[in-house]
Amino acid sequence: MAPLIHALKALPNDFEAIVCVTAQHREMLDQALEIFSITPDFDLNLMRRGQDLHSLTGEMLIAMRDVIQKTAPNLLLVHGDTTSTFASAIAGFYSNLPVGHIEAGLRTGNILQPFPEEFNRQVVSKIAKWNFAPTERSKLNLLKEGVNPGSIFVTGNTVIDSLYWILQKLDLDDSRRNRWVLELSGVLGFDWQSKPFVLITGHRRENHGDNFIQICKALKQLAHRFKAVEFVYPVHPNPAIYEAAHRLLGSIDNIYLIEPLEYEPFILLLKAAYIILTDSGGIQEEAPSLKKPVLVMRDTTERPEGVEAGAIRLVGTDADEIIKNVSELLTNNILYQDMINSDNPYGDGTACQKIISILKDC
Numbered sequence: 001m002a003p004l005i006h007a008l009k010a011l012p013n014d015f016e017a018i019v020c021v022t023a024q025h026r027e028m029l030d031q032a033l034e035i036f037s038i039t040p041d042f043d044l045n046l047m048r049r050g051q052d053l054h055s056l057t058g059e060m061l062i063a064m065r066d067v068i069q070k071t072a073p074n075l076l077l078v079h080g081d082t083t084s085t086f087a088s089a090i091a092g093f094y095s096n097l098p099v100g101h102i103e104a105g106l107r108t109g110n111i112l113q114p115f116p117e118e119f120n121r122q123v124v125s126k127i128a129k130w131n132f133a134p135t136e137r138s139k140l141n142l143l144k145e146g147v148n149p150g151s152i153f154v155t156g157n158t159v160i161d162s163l164y165w166i167l168q169k170l171d172l173d174d175s176r177r178n179r180w181v182l183e184l185s186g187v188l189g190f191d192w193q194s195k196p197f198v199l200i201t202g203h204r205r206e207n208h209g210d211n212f213i214q215i216c217k218a219l220k221q222l223a224h225r226f227k228a229v230e231f232v233y234p235v236h237p238n239p240a241i242y243e244a245a246h247r248l249l250g251s252i253d254n255i256y257l258i259e260p261l262e263y264e265p266f267i268l269l270l271k272a273a274y275i276i277l278t279d280s281g282g283i284q285e286e287a288p289s290l291k292k293p294v295l296v297m298r299d300t301t302e303r304p305e306g307v308e309a310g311a312i313r314l315v316g317t318d319a320d321e322i323i324k325n326v327s328e329l330l331t332n333n334i335l336y337q338d339m340i341n342s343d344n345p346y347g348d349g350t351a352c353q354k355i356i357s358i359l360k361d362c
Helices: 002-009 026-035 053-071 083-094 117-127 136-144 158-172 174-187 210-225 239-249 263-272 283-289 304-309 319-331 333-340 351-361
Strands: 076-079 099-102 130-133 152-154 197-201 230-234 255-258 275-278 294-296 312-314
Touching: 002 158, 002 351, 026 263, 053 083, 076 083, 083 099, 083 117, 099 117, 099 351, 130 136, 130 351, 136 152, 152 351, 158 174, 158 263, 158 283, 158 351, 174 263, 197 263, 210 230, 210 239, 210 255, 210 319, 230 263, 239 255, 263 283, 275 283, 275 319, 283 294, 283 304, 294 319, 304 312, 319 333
Parallel strands: 076 099, 099 130, 130 152, 197 230, 197 275, 230 255, 275 294, 294 312
Antiparallel strands: none
């Protein structure tokens, strides 16, 4: 949402942009606010240790009701498929407030995968007056569910706008870029700017437990098989992930378990990586924009466009399948080139301007 917030604030004669954050993930939020120079008008600060979806959703719903009553906005914009998105949209609906859904129409078709995100985004689509779909496939998903065609607009994804915004910022600020390069070099014990490495992210709720054990098993065997390749894993702070990753992978020389990264150094790593191995969502769009092959450790994806384009492969969480697919990319240059030369279906960095144009006309 960051580039859209800046784009709205650049038009004070047309819009008053009031920014509300729930702080569902406090540390990640604070990093993003600093990087994108955003000061929220409302910070609900709802993150609690050990909270479950029931309490989080309830607290958000009430807190957002209060914000809406205090500000009396003309419309509410929400993004994606988080619990914050779901609860905020419901609060808007209960307040008879028109809702615009950024990144609308992503679907796996399985209400439990990913959980609870698939449920969240399906519900928000029923509520939204404006569904800003990133791709034609997303639009088709919405039409199949009976969503009003007049509410659907294909804009590309604002995550690509964010990516380009950050890349330009780093290109223009040598001192800032050099600071991140120096910090990454201090954390990683190898020349990450020239030596091939696999960048890993893994935190999905549905991959906790046995699935994550399989992922760690695959990483361990890959690290032993490809000793000349480094494996870099910024480990999610969730205790279910953090403890298992360090217990199973912490003693392997060419696996680097590092703390979660801010967005800017993560983008630098993403740009330098040879392969991306992930169960995340947005990375499936960011990595193809940087011509990086993506192996997705999930059985389904709400971003099938990347799979169809050849930029992404679904490999699931079975250790043998992960090992097979990573090994193929590390040893088969023709396959690697085919993936990195695929078209990126997720936009050209102009999604925010398209959204604003649509809102102006409404």
